[in-house]
Amino acid sequence: MRTRRGLRVLSVYEGFFSGGARIVHSDVLLGLVEGGQQWHRVLSLHDEVHREATTQRMEDDACYRSLTAGGIDVTSLGRSAGLVDGTVAASVFTGPELADTARAMAGADVILSLKEQPLALLNQAGLPRRPVVVCLHRSDPENQGPALDELKAAIDEGKVVACVCCADSTRDAYEAAGIPADLLHVIPNGVDLLRFRPDPAARLAFRTSLGIPATAPVVVFAARYASMKNVSLFLRAARAWLAREGGGHVVMCGAGMTDTNSALWADMEFAFGADRAALGDRVHLLGVRQDMESVYAGSDVVALTSSSGEAAPLCLIEGMMCGAVPVTTDVGDSASIVAGHGFVTPFDPDAIAFAWSAAVTDRAALSDALAAGRERFSRTRMIAAYADLLDHVVNDVHDELSPELG
Known part of the structure; x- marks a missing residue:
């Protein structure tokens, strides 16, 4: 049985742009690697996005800089797109993009998808079979364009094995939208209490x-x-x-x-x-x-x-x-x-x-x-909950996926 130590995790981001979901997820990754018990890397669909009347480059983003400073490898498919309210601009991927994604996935035991938008990529045929955990950070799945359909398709195909909901309202909204309740796990957001304090x-x-x-x-x-x-x-x-x-x-x-x-x-x-x-x-x-x-x-x-x-x-x-x-x-x-x-x-x-x-x-x-x-x-409470969930996910599917994971 696999343990938390040595677990290889690939996170897939839609892009690096200002927003709470990216801040929380990046902080979780940094916390999970702090003790040297897990190996993490990040693949971003875009290296530049245009939204909120602002051009936001991956290399300029505070989350990107924190992740790379913490020893987490961050790569991108090199896309540049204008996004509206988090919707992926295009879901057609080139051969080289799929090859890069396949290589990144092949080196992982489990995939974390930051929100459901990256599933447009992860649902592409021919990619390595790895358990996917989707991290959900909103309470309006019906307003996420085609992303909800991508999530349902990934669940039907057995790719998504768990969804992390940052709030009870997230769990309730996605259950009402047709996501199986047994896949929805609530891990409330937390922050670094040493950084965020009266000063x-x-x-x-x-x-x-x-x-x-x-x-x-x-x-x-x-x-x-x-x-x-x-x-x-x-x-x-x-x-x-x-x-x-x-x-x-x-x-x-x-x-x-x-x-x-x-x-x-x-x-x-x-x-x-x-x-x-x-x-x-x-x-x-x-x-x-x-x-x-x-x-x-x-x-x-x-x-x-x-x-x-x-x-x-x-x-x-x-x-x-x-x-x-x-x-x-x-x-x-x-x-x-x-x-x-x-x-x-x-x-x-x-x-x-x-x-x-x-x-x-x-x-x-x-x-x-x-x-x-x-x-x-507490950030500590949040990170421990993520670590436990990843352990359970990999342990539960390891026997079924062992020929590929080996």
Whole structure:
């Protein structure tokens, strides 16, 4: 029987671009190799993607740099594509691409697919037979284009042997969509509690860098510019809150959250109207940041206004662990994540703005609850659960696949 030590794992990514799923998955891989018990490599379909009004190259991505610095080999099929909401631009693969994929799969005992989109590649005929575990990070499988059909096809062919769901809402949504319940395993997202923690020095330094007074209330919105994030709702809430909180500031970071994104500027003009000039100087567009622990530590509130798709939003967890009070719409597992630590709002800008003010007022009172709940969101717990699942997967299928795996 195989054990965790020496297990060879190939992860297949659609590409390297800003998003919580890639951050979580990359952190899991780094944790699994830390003790030298597993061997991991990553194959990316694309080495460059164009989305959220941003060109994102694999070599520039923080996850890519973390993986390679941690000794994990990362290669790409060399594709460059424009993607919309995570949908694979094309599912036709060339002979050389399939040959590269076959070589990568031949050297693995088990395959991890980051979300279901890479199954368009893994379902191609003629590739080595290896057990596939699909890591699911959304709660709207019906909105993933052809990916749900690819997942069902891979299950019917016996390729997919397990699905990791980052939230209960993910499991429930995929079961409702027809995925067998016995394949769905919930492993909640976790974060590095040593990195994401309250830090007064980082708080002051971040605020100083933006010219924000030490005592000013700050709301952070950490999201990519995508329709599911409901940016227009956030901006309408920001207008209402800034008009009432004379000294308040709003920070927006993520792919597309820059002054070069014309669509974002149009959203701001619509949301702020005549107040754009008066209030706009207290809206800070920071784009993709590599120091999110400092951004969260420097904020009082971490906001989420998503309308769909979310499962276990990483921004809420990271923000909470740094001392920011979470205020979220009721999407995915967001309500259960922030229970006892923050606020859940309707999809109403005024209600959201009032909740932000309440969060600022109650921040000190909520700090004890936030501190007491930290272990629930531990990265260590998450990585151990992934390791156990991979062990079981390989042990359960080893006898059946031993002629090929040998």
